[in-house]
Amino acid sequence: xxxxxxxGQGSCGIxxxxxxxxxxxxxxxxxxxxxxxxxxxxxxxxxxxxxxxxENEALKCRLVxxxxxxxxxxxxxxxxxxxxxxxxxxxxxxxxSFLEKQTRIALRNCGIINPDSLESAKAAGGYSAxxxxxxxxxxxTPEEVIECIKVSGLAGRGGxxxxxxxxxxxxxxxxxxxKYLICNADEGDPGAFMDRAVIESDPHTLIEGMLIGAYxxxxxxxxxxxxxxxxxxxxxxxxxxxxxxxAGLIGKNIMGSDFSCEFRIKAGAGAFVCGExxxxxxxxxxxxxxxxxxxxFPAAAGYWYKPSNINNVETYANVAWIINNGGxxxxxxGTEDSKGxxxxxxxGKIKRGGLVEIPMGKTLREVIFDIGGGIREDKAFKAVQMGxxxxxxxxxxxxxxxxxxxxxxxxxxxxxxxxxxxxxESTCMVSMAKFFLDFTAKESCGKCVHCRIGTKRLQxxxxxxxxxxxxxxxxxxxxxxxxxxxxxALCGLGQTAPxxxxxxxxxxxxxxxxxxxxxxxxxxSCTDLLHYKIQPESCKGCTLCSKKCxxxxxxxxxxxxxxxxxxVCIRCGQCIATCKFGAITVE
Amino acid sequence: MKCECMNQQSxxxxxxxxxxxxxxxxxxxxTILQHAQEIxxxxxxxxxxxxxxQTGSTPARVLGTATFYTQFRFQPVGKYLIxxxxxxxxxxxxxxxxxxxIQEYLGVENGGTxxxxxxxxxxxxxxxxxxxSPVMMINEDTYGSLTPAKALDILKEIxxxxxxx
Numbered sequence: 001x002x003x004x005x006x007x008g009q010g011s012c013g014i015x016x017x018x019x020x021x022x023x024x025x026x027x028x029x030x031x032x033x034x035x036x037x038x039x040x041x042x043x044x045x046x047x048x049x050x051x052x053x054x055e056n057e058a059l060k061c062r063l064v065x066x067x068x069x070x071x072x073x074x075x076x077x078x079x080x081x082x083x084x085x086x087x088x089x090x091x092x093x094x095x096x097s098f099l100e101k102q103t104r105i106a107l108r109n110c111g112i113i114n115p116d117s118l119e120s121a122k123a124a125g126g127y128s129a130x131x132x133x134x135x136x137x138x139x140x141t142p143e144e145v146i147e148c149i150k151v152s153g154l155a156g157r158g159g160x161x162x163x164x165x166x167x168x169x170x171x172x173x174x175x176x177x178x179k180y181l182i183c184n185a186d187e188g189d190p191g192a193f194m195d196r197a198v199i200e201s202d203p204h205t206l207i208e209g210m211l212i213g214a215y216x217x218x219x220x221x222x223x224x225x226x227x228x229x230x231x232x233x234x235x236x237x238x239x240x241x242x243x244x245x246x247a248g249l250i251g252k253n254i255m256g257s258d259f260s261c262e263f264r265i266k267a268g269a270g271a272f273v274c275g276e277x278x279x280x281x282x283x284x285x286x287x288x289x290x291x292x293x294x295x296x297f298p299a300a301a302g303y304w305y306k307p308s309n310i311n312n313v314e315t316y317a318n319v320a321w322i323i324n325n326g327g328x329x330x331x332x333x334g335t336e337d338s339k340g341x342x343x344x345x346x347x348g349k350i351k352r353g354g355l356v357e358i359p360m361g362k363t364l365r366e367v368i369f370d371i372g373g374g375i376r377e378d379k380a381f382k383a384v385q386m387g388x389x390x391x392x393x394x395x396x397x398x399x400x401x402x403x404x405x406x407x408x409x410x411x412x413x414x415x416x417x418x419x420x421x422x423x424x425e426s427t428c429m430v431s432m433a434k435f436f437l438d439f440t441a442k443e444s445c446g447k448c449v450h451c452r453i454g455t456k457r458l459q460x461x462x463x464x465x466x467x468x469x470x471x472x473x474x475x476x477x478x479x480x481x482x483x484x485x486x487x488x489a490l491c492g493l494g495q496t497a498p499x500x501x502x503x504x505x506x507x508x509x510x511x512x513x514x515x516x517x518x519x520x521x522x523x524x525s526c527t528d529l530l531h532y533k534i535q536p537e538s539c540k541g542c543t544l545c546s547k548k549c550x551x552x553x554x555x556x557x558x559x560x561x562x563x564x565x566x567x568v569c570i571r572c573g574q575c576i577a578t579c580k581f582g583a584i585t586v587e
Numbered sequence: 588m589k590c591e592c593m594n595q596q597s598x599x600x601x602x603x604x605x606x607x608x609x610x611x612x613x614x615x616x617x618t619i620l621q622h623a624q625e626i627x628x629x630x631x632x633x634x635x636x637x638x639x640x641q642t643g644s645t646p647a648r649v650l651g652t653a654t655f656y657t658q659f660r661f662q663p664v665g666k667y668l669i670x671x672x673x674x675x676x677x678x679x680x681x682x683x684x685x686x687x688x689i690q691e692y693l694g695v696e697n698g699g700t701x702x703x704x705x706x707x708x709x710x711x712x713x714x715x716x717x718x719x720s721p722v723m724m725i726n727e728d729t730y731g732s733l734t735p736a737k738a739l740d741i742l743k744e745i746x747x748x749x750x751x752x
C-alpha cells in the first residue's frame with residue numbers, strides 16, 4: 001500500500017504556515033516509504049493549512065487548520081493506520097460539502113497533484129489531449145479542434161465572455177506565417193485569485209491548453225503575461241515549462257509531430273489596464289500599457305502587429321478537458337447562453353471563503369449560502385460585488401439571479417473574472433463605490449479625457465459625500481458623469497468604470513441620500529459622519545475610556561458619567577472597544 | 588547645467604550582463620528595468636540614462652515607461668518592503684485600520700521609508716490572497732488574517748531579529 005501525505009502549499013497555505021508543517025513532518029518519515037508531497041490549493045482557504053492523507057491514491061482523510069505542533073500525532077496516526085488520534089483535525093461533513101457541491105473542470109487537479117512534477121500531472125491525465133490531437137493515426141486538424149471548442153460553447157473567462165472558438169478561428173484565418181498565442185495572467189481584479197490558484201496548483205494544465213490553442217491558430221510562440229506580484233506562480237510555471245521542454249512537450253516537433261511551439265513568461269510590472277488585451281500587447285512590447293483603438297483586433301494585428309490570440313488562464317484551463325471529453329459534454333452543463341462551469345473567488349464577509357467551481361445556471365444564493373455557508377457572525381447579507389471595478393453590487397432581492405453572462409449583466413453587475421466579494425450590513429455602499437473609483441481613477445492610463453478626468457471627478461464627488469459634504473444635485477451629477485465616461489472612453493476600463501457607482505445608485509440610492517441630506521451613514525462605517533455618545537445612565541464613571549482615548553476627547557470624574565467632545569473626537573472607536581458596560585453608542 | 592539627479596554614481600557595470608542579453612532584443616525594456624530594480628533596489632536616474640543610451644532609446648521614453656507601472660520605484664527602499672493589500676476583500680475586512688496602525692507604529696506615510704532604512708511601507712492593489720484578508724506581503728512572504736495588533740507583532744519580530752544581528 002502506498003501512502004502519500006499531501007500538504008497544500010498555494011500562496012494561501014504557505015501564508016497560513018504550511019511550510020512549517022512540512023518541515024515538521026519530513027523528519028518523522030525519513031525512515032519510511034510514506035511520501036510527503038507538495039500540492040497546490042484545494043480552494044478551501046478558510047481551513048488552511050490542509051493536510052491530505054492518500055492511500056493508494058484515494059483520499060483517506062483530510063486534516064484542516066493543522067499546526068506544526070500536530071505533526072507528531074499525525075505521523076503516529078498515519079503509521080499505525082488508526083486515525084482516531086487526529087479526529088479533532090478531520091474536516092467536518094459540513095465543511096466538506098463545500099467541495100461536494102462543486103463540479104471541477106478548470107480546477108480539476110488543483111490541490112491534488114504536485115505542481116512541480118510533470119509525472120504527477122501526467123498521471124492525472126495531463127498532456128493526453130494534446131497527445132491525441134497530434135497522434136499520427138487519429139489526430140485532429142486545427143479546424144477540428146476549433147470546431148470542438150465551438151460545440152463546447154466555451155467563452156472567455158477573463159470577463160468579457162467572448163466565444164473562444166471565434167477568436168481562435170479569426171486568428172487562424174488571418175493571413176501570415178508568424179502568429180502568437182498569449183495568456184493573460186495579469187489577474188488585477190481586486191477580489192479574484194483563481195488564475196493564481198490554477199498556475200500555482202496545476203501549471204501543466206495551462207501549458208497544455210495553450211499548446212492546443214497554439215496548434216489551432218497556427219502560432220509558433222506562446223507567451224504567458226503574469227503579474228509580478230505572483231512570485232510563487234511565476235516560479236512554478238517556470239519550472240513546469242522547463243520540465244515540459246525537457247520531455248519534448250514544448251519546442252520543436254512536439255511529441256514527434258510537425259507542430260512546434262516555444263514558450264516564455266513575461267512578468268507584468270503592475271498596471272490594471274494591462275488586463276485589456278491591446279494594452280497587454282503594448283506592455284509585452286516593452287511600452288507603456290495603453291490600449292489601442294480597435295479594430296484592428298489582435299486576431300488580425302496583435303503582438304508586433306502579427307495575428308495574435310489572447311485568452312485568460314481559466315479559459316485555457318478548460319481546453320484539454322473539452323478535447324478529452326468532447327464539446328458536447330461541456331455544453332451539457334450550464335444555461336442556454338452560458339455553457340460549462342465557472343470558477344468564483346468567494347471572499348469578504350463570508351463564512352467559507354475560497355474557490356468555487358460550479359456549472360453555470362446555479363443561483364447566487366446557492367453559491368453564497370449553500371456552498372459559502374452564509375455570512376460571518378450571522379450578520380445580515382447586504383450585497384455581493386461581482387466583476388471588481390468593472391462590475392457592480394447585487395442586492396439581496398436579486399440573490400436568486402441565475403449565474404449566466406446575460407442574466408448577471410441585466411442586474412448591472414457582470415460575470416467578470418469571477419470575484420465575488422460578499423458584504424454585510426456593516427458595509428457602506430457609498431464608501432464601496434468610492435473605493436472602486438479610487439481604484440479606477442488611479443489605474444486609468446490617461447489616454448482618454450473621459451476616463452482620465454471623468455473618473456477623477458466621480459471620485460471627488462464620492463469623497464465629498466462620504467465626508468459629509470455632499471450637496472443636493474450630487475446624485476444627478478454622478479449619474480450624468482457616469483454616462484459620459486461610459487460612452488466616451490476607448491477601452492473596457494473606462495467604459496465600465498462607472499458600473500460600481502451606477503449599480504449602487506440603482507439599489508442603494510437611499511444610502512446616498514442619507515449621506516447627503518441627513519449627513520448620516522446608515523452602515524455606521526463612514527467615520528466623518530459618526531457620533532460617539534456616552535449614555536449617562538449606563539456609564540459607571542470607571543474612567544477607562546478616557547484613559548484609552550488617544551486624543552483626550554473624553555472628560556469626566558470618577559464614578560460620574562463621562563462625555564465626549566465631538567470637536568476633538570477622531571472616531572477611532574477605541575472607547576467602544578474598551579467600555580465594559582456597553583455605555584457608548586454610535587450614531 | 589546638469590540636473591542634480593545625475594550626480595548619482597551607480598555601479599553601471601552590474602547591469603552589463605543584463606544589457607548584453609536584452610539590449611538588442613526588441614520589446615525588452617520592461618524586462619531590463621525589472622532586472623535593474625533587482626540589482627539596485629530601485630531605479631536610480633543615472634541607470635535610466637544608461638539604459639536609454641544602451642538601448643538606443645531616449646531617457647524620456649525609458650522614464651515614461653517606468654513611471655507607468657507601479658512596480659518601479661525611484662527612491663531607495665528599506666530592507667523590508669511591506670505591501671499592505673487594499674483589494675476589495677481586504678478593504679471590506681478592515682485593511683484601513685491596519686494601515687493606520689502600521690503608519691503610526693513606523694511613523695511613515697504610504698510610500699515612505701523608516702529613518703533606519705529597515706522598512707518601507709506601501710499600500711497596494713489586490714495581492715490575490717483574498718481568502719486570507721486582510722493580507723500583507725513583506726518582501727516575498729505573505730501574512731494573512733491580520734489584525735492591527737497581529738500586524739505590529741510581525742513587524743516587531745523582524746525588528747528583534749535585525750537587532751540581534
